[in-house]
Amino acid sequence: MIVSRTPSTTGKSKRPERLLICGSLLSVIAIVCIVTFLLIREHASAQESATRSATTIAQLIDADVLRTVELYDLTLQGLIAAAQRDDLQNVSPQIRHLALFDRSTTARYKGDILLLDRLGNVVADSSRVEPKPGNFADRDYFLAHAFNRDIGMFISRPFQTRCDCDEANQWRISFSRRISTQTGEFAGVAVASLKLDYFDQLFNSLDIGKDSTLNIINSDGVLLAQKPYLQSDSVGKSFGNRPNVLKILSDKDGKGSFTSTSSMDQQQRLYTYSRVGNLPLTVMVALSSDAVFGTWRRTALLISGATGVLCVGLLWLTWLLARELRLRQRAERELGQLAATDDLTGVANRRMLDQTLRHEWFRAQRSGQPLSVMMIDADHFKAFNDRHGHQAGDQALKTLAQVIGENVRRPADLVARYGGEEFSVILAETDSQGAQRIAEHIRQAVEQLPRVDEAERAMTVSIGIATWTTVSEMTLEQLLFAADKALYQAKEGGRNRVVVAS
Structure with a gap:
């Protein structure tokens, strides 16, 4: 047996092996960090690109809806101006009808354009010279104008037509303005309805990808239009209590984007929204997470797999080399011990x-x-x-x-x-x-x-x-x-x- 205090070589002999293992681990960590950083950056880039695309779609819808609403507003203003002319009271019904509804012929997807008196009775109808008797005093737009003289143009909730015709139960919204006397008293309402088929035609011209949706909601969260329809009876329903809709309606800026899960079909989507001018309408583009990140996920899977194989291979080669170093160090220690030990007694030679x-x-x-x-x-x-x-x-x-x-x-x-x-x-x-x-x-x-x-x-x-x-x-x-x-x-x-x- 040797009892001695000689310079120890154990720490020095293990140092190359430890340096090799530490170097390999640091290399693997560096590779993983770099790949992770690049994937995160590509993920953000994919989301940013999808947001720009959705914002462009929302802006196209905004511009078209604004032009259509402005056209309907001009129609209402022309109807009110004509109705307040005294010289039209003594002309023939045909001429009076032409004067009242002259501007309405340019409105797209127009429904009925009506002139209502202060009791809600139909005074004039764009579809016929002699108006069909009817009363709309229970409509939300009529009540809004009757009790508020400063409301301006009012956009109603979606409603279905009451007539016994081919267009019965067709979904529409109405644009209306108050008619006041010279003293400011309520004299009636000018109202023009828009067929919601307009939004279907507008949406059909836009490609948003698979499992994505286009939506238009009003300030109360009522759905006016959707492509494609996630539920057959969703138009006219209020979604104001849904988390995503609440978040959109509570945004003072009126535009933005976020990623969330749809409460209707439980799919992950990228929501981009924009308010239509000063109107109580909001365009919402909900892009499917698969459409936004599908390519990125495939790329990330491929890169992650290749990186994993590379890192595992590097660690495996490091383990093999470290094992060889351990075997070599053990042999060197045994040789050193043999060189320093007396064969017979086991003490130092x-x-x-x-x-x-x-x-x-x-x-x-x-x-x-x-x-x-x-x-x-x-x-x-x-x-x-x-x-x-x-x-x-x-x-x-x-x-x-x-x-x-x-x-x-x-x-x-x-x-x-x-x-x-x-x-x-x-x-x-x-x-x-x-x-x-x-x-x-x-x-x-x-x-x-x-x-x-x-x-x-x-x-x-x-x-x-x-x-x-x-x-x-x-x-x-x-x-x-x-x-x-x-x-x-x-x-x-x-x-x-x-x-x-x-």
Whole structure:
């Protein structure tokens, strides 16, 4: 066994392996971070591109709806101006009809254009010279104008026609304006209806992709139009309590975009919305998440898979290389141990003794601490070897090395086989008294070893000690010579004793 404090190579030997593993892990982390950053950036780019496209679609719808509403407003203003002319009261019904509804012929997808008196009765109808009797005092637009003189143009909720005709139950919305007397009193309502087929035609001219929807809602969240219809009876229903609609209607800017789950079909969508001018209408473009991010997802899957394979391959190659390094380091340690160990006794050999002695000598010179060297020789070993044979002699040397090692316990000390039956012990930072105590322990322990034969004398050792201190003037060679000389003095003095060099 070797008891020594020699420069450790364990940390140094493991450092290349650790550096390799750390380098590979850092490389994998860097690759993953870069790929993740690029994928996140591409995701944001895909969303930004989809938002721009949806915003363009919303702006096209806004512009068309604004032109149509302005046209209907001009029609209503012309109807009111004509109705307030006194000279039309005495003309024929045909001429009066032409004067009242002259501007209405340019309105697209127009329904009925009516002139109602203050009681809600039909006074004039764009579809016939003699108006069909009817009362619309219960309509929301009539009630709005009757009780609010400053409402301006009013856009009604969607409604279905009441007539017994081909257009019965057709969905429409109406645009209306108040008719007031010269004193400001309520005199009736001019109202023009728009067929919601207009929005279907407008939406059909736009391509928004699969599973995406176009919607127009009013300020109360009532759905006016949708493409495609997610529910057959959704037109005219209020969705003002739905989270997405609430978020859109509560936005003061009236435009923006966000990603959310549809409450109607539970699909993830990118919502882009825009208010139509100053009108209580909002265009909402809901693009399917698959349409927006489908290409990105396929690309991300491909890149992630390739990156995963690359990282796994890199880590696998690192593991193989690290294993080879470990095997090589283990072999180097075993070779180093074999090169520094005596084959028979297992303690340090002469080569290791010389290296350690020089190391401790220079360290003692720097620190000023004492350095002791102990020379140990088995007494009468040649006679023992001749009498019991080489195998018993070898076993005796192994036992002696074990006893010496058990009594030299500090990591800084070294037990080495000097040659034949002679051993040497290096005691760093140990004065002569300390070395003598250790030597006595060794001598007594050897003397108490069991005998090979009852008639045989007990195994003993002779020990010589030399110590260097700062007050002594000796070289390393002189220190070894002094220890060796003390050993011979012990032998000449009768053996089985410890002698300290003077």
